[in-house]
Amino acid sequence: MSVALASILRVSSVEPDQSARGSAAAGDAASVCGVAAAGGVAPAGGDVLVSARGLTKTFGGFTAVDGIDVAVRRGEAFGFLGPNGAGKSSTMRMIAGVSPATSGELRVFGQDPASHGPAIRARLGNCPQADMLDEELTVQENLWIYGRYFGLTKAQTRERATELLEFAQLTDRRADKVEPLSGGMKRRLTIARSLINNPELLLLDEPTTGLDPQARHILWDRLFRLKRQGVTLIITTHYMDEAEQLCDRLVVMDRGRIAAEGSPRDLIARYSTREVVELRFDTDDHADHVDAVQGLVGASRVELLPDRLLVYTDDGDATSADLHARGVVPLSTLVRRSTLEDVFLHLTGRTLVD
Amino acid sequence: MSAAAGDGGRGGGGRGEGVDGVGGGIVKVGVAGRVARALPIPAGAGLARWVLARNLLAFRHGWVTLVSGFAEPVFYLFSLGVGIGALVHTVHTDGGSEVPYAVFVAPALLASSAMNGAIMDSTFNVFFKLRHAKLYDSMLATPIGPRDIAVGEIGWAVLRGALYSAAFLVVALLAGMVTSWWALLALPAAVLIGLAFAAIGMFATTYMTSWQHFDYITLAIQPMFLFSATFFPLSTYPEGIRWLVQATPLYHGVTLERGLMLGEVSSALAGHTAYLVVLGVIGALGAARRIERLLLT
Numbered sequence: 229m230s231v232a233l234a235s236i237l238r239v240s241s242v243e244p245d246q247s248a249r250g251s252a253a254a255g256d257a258a259s260v261c262g263v264a265a266a267g268g269v270a271p272a273g274g275d276v277l278v279s280a281r282g283l284t285k286t287f288g289g290f291t292a293v294d295g296i297d298v299a300v301r302r303g304e305a306f307g308f309l310g311p312n313g314a315g316k317s318s319t320m321r322m323i324a325g326v327s328p329a330t331s332g333e334l335r336v337f338g339q340d341p342a343s344h345g346p347a348i349r350a351r352l353g354n355c356p357q358a359d360m361l362d363e364e365l366t367v368q369e370n371l372w373i374y375g376r377y378f379g380l381t382k383a384q385t386r387e388r389a390t391e392l393l394e395f396a397q398l399t400d401r402r403a404d405k406v407e408p409l410s411g412g413m414k415r416r417l418t419i420a421r422s423l424i425n426n427p428e429l430l431l432l433d434e435p436t437t438g439l440d441p442q443a444r445h446i447l448w449d450r451l452f453r454l455k456r457q458g459v460t461l462i463i464t465t466h467y468m469d470e471a472e473q474l475c476d477r478l479v480v481m482d483r484g485r486i487a488a489e490g491s492p493r494d495l496i497a498r499y500s501t502r503e504v505v506e507l508r509f510d511t512d513d514h515a516d517h518v519d520a521v522q523g524l525v526g527a528s529r530v531e532l533l534p535d536r537l538l539v540y541t542d543d544g545d546a547t548s549a550d551l552h553a554r555g556v557v558p559l560s561t562l563v564r565r566s567t568l569e570d571v572f573l574h575l576t577g578r579t580l581v582d
Numbered sequence: 583m584s585a586a587a588g589d590g591g592r593g594g595g596g597r598g599e600g601v602d603g604v605g606g607g608i609v610k611v612g613v614a615g616r617v618a619r620a621l622p623i624p625a626g627a628g629l630a631r632w633v634l635a636r637n638l639l640a641f642r643h644g645w646v647t648l649v650s651g652f653a654e655p656v657f658y659l660f661s662l663g664v665g666i667g668a669l670v671h672t673v674h675t676d677g678g679s680e681v682p683y684a685v686f687v688a689p690a691l692l693a694s695s696a697m698n699g700a701i702m703d704s705t706f707n708v709f710f711k712l713r714h715a716k717l718y719d720s721m722l723a724t725p726i727g728p729r730d731i732a733v734g735e736i737g738w739a740v741l742r743g744a745l746y747s748a749a750f751l752v753v754a755l756l757a758g759m760v761t762s763w764w765a766l767l768a769l770p771a772a773v774l775i776g777l778a779f780a781a782i783g784m785f786a787t788t789y790m791t792s793w794q795h796f797d798y799i800t801l802a803i804q805p806m807f808l809f810s811a812t813f814f815p816l817s818t819y820p821e822g823i824r825w826l827v828q829a830t831p832l833y834h835g836v837t838l839e840r841g842l843m844l845g846e847v848s849s850a851l852a853g854h855t856a857y858l859v860v861l862g863v864i865g866a867l868g869a870a871r872r873i874e875r876l877l878l879t
Contacts, residue, residue, distance in 0.1 A: 279855070345725075346627040346725035348723075361720075362640070363635075365639060373639055374720075377721060377724035378724050
């Protein structure tokens with residue numbers, strides 16, 4: 229599979245250095261499936277790159293990840309959606325082999341990160357939340373030396389770096405120091421750097437947090453390309469739009485647990501209605517208006533937020549027409565489609581980003 | 583630094599396994615794991631040279647620092663050796679011979695410069711990379727393990743120190759302050775001093791959380807520089823505090839260098855060498871273990 233990936237990335241001549249990549253790659257796929265099947269957490273079909281059962285991480289008395297079950301198949305874009313502190317980053321660090329699990333079972337490429345850390349890390353790309361670029365080096369030196377950390381040869385690293393600079397749209401900045409680059413550029417360089425070893429699996433922890441909208445869209449475009457090229461992506465985010473855009477399948481995490489799992493569309497269908505009517509009233513406390521909007525046509529549920537009411541309905545227009553017929557006049561009325569934010573709100577009673 | 587029993591299995595058995603050993607299977611992990619439980623050896627993947635190479639790459643952008651590292655001990659040599667030497671003339675060494683003051687002090691300055699070079703790199707620079715640049719976090723996302731980082735960083739500090747020492751030796755030789763062929767071993771000895779201090783310096787740095795903590799380093803280095811039989815022989819000190827002088831690592835470095843450069847070679851030099859080697863090994867293992875504890879949480 230690395231050959232296919234390489235050819236798509238137009239680096240067919242750069243075969244991963246066997247000594248660096250380890251030799252246990254494909255052979256263990258069978259055992260992975262075995263493990264996953266036994267656990268009953270593997271989705272049907274595809275070979276499973278990451279499987280976790282009862283995965284737990286505690287820091288002192290604090291439980292960051294509380295016994296989660298997850299399986300990620302080759303080629304999919306998998307998301308961890310949840311607010312800050314939900315346990316997403318802790319999970320990612322365990323998968324990346326830089327944080328030992330407290331208990332439970334974790335397999336990445338069929339191997340245990342506790343005993344095969346270097347071999348696993350050789351095959352994955354890791355984009356942590358902070359860029360952590362080497363600011364004493366230039367843009368291209370960052371790529372060159374990173375390839376060497378993976379044990380790649382100089383020729384392999386140089387060739388790959390040239391392609392990745394193109395991919396990250398940084399070719400004309402290659403000889404510049406890292407420090408003056410914009411946030412979006414640094415993020416793209418971090419992603420490019422994490423691709424230096426031609427990884428089968430790319431971990432992206434909050435990839436667009438802190439970027440302006442334009443930089444986010446450029447980054448999404450790059451991630452789409454990787455996905456099309458067959459790289460398996462695992463993304464954490466607290467942006468529901470990002471999760472909807474990028475993820476084939478995701479889990480909603482809250483307080484270290486998985487609250488729900490499915491494709492974005494599945495989750496919306498399962499946990500929300502088709503549409504939502506957002507109502508804002510001229511009031512200090514929206515709770516005063518909850519009774520007035522109960523039992524509207526098509527509506528199934530009302531959710532109270534500090535600044536607005538959300539009426540969940542199968543037909544937003546009919547619902548708002550009924551509201552007008554009752555003589556209730558909000559400051560503003562917005563009819564929109566349900567999003568993952570609504571799913572999260574329904575599952576946890578809280579909004580994603582406060 | 584509690585014993586390795588708790589996480590030694592992960593440390594040595596896991597990461598210590600290395601990238602090449604992946605295919606080896608369960609038996610190797612088991613043996614390595616047992617060894618790791620017995621010895622607190624944190625994991626590496628044999629990639630330390632790339633940590634060192636990274637420093638070389640960064641150093642190309644800041645080679646000016648090389649000049650200052652070389653200049654300092656040379657300035658000392660001329661101000662103390664030649665300046666003070668004009669007043670003091672000769673000194674009776676602990677080895678029993680009488681030599682000009684400059685000849686007496688030159689080996690001590692060589693040892694001190696090896697110490698200073700190693701300490702500068704393994705404390706300030708390591709602290710910056712560890713706490714601010716997050717360089718080691720990004721390295722640990724690759725097959726590189728904590729042992730690779732410790733070995734690579736200490737190796738780099740030793741390499742830099744060796745450059746300074748070699749340049750200093752050339753100057754001392756040209757100035758006529760080298761009197762014995764044993765001085766050929768002065769450079770390897772300086773490398774050993776650099777190793778001991780770089781390793782201990784890096785180990786200590788992993789416990790620091792703010793720049794203020796560097797005052798402790800200064801507090802340890804300054805008196806050692808002045809009172810490790812550097813500028814006057816051990817016999818000058820009152821009997822009661824000689825043991826204190828002899829306990830310091832720099833004393834062993836100075837005495838080793840002095841013995842070699844003056845040709846006063848005895849079996850005691852083996853003891854000084856052993857002291858420095860033990861210090862280096864403890865420091866390197868401790869630094870690697872601490873990096874594992876701090877970053878692989």
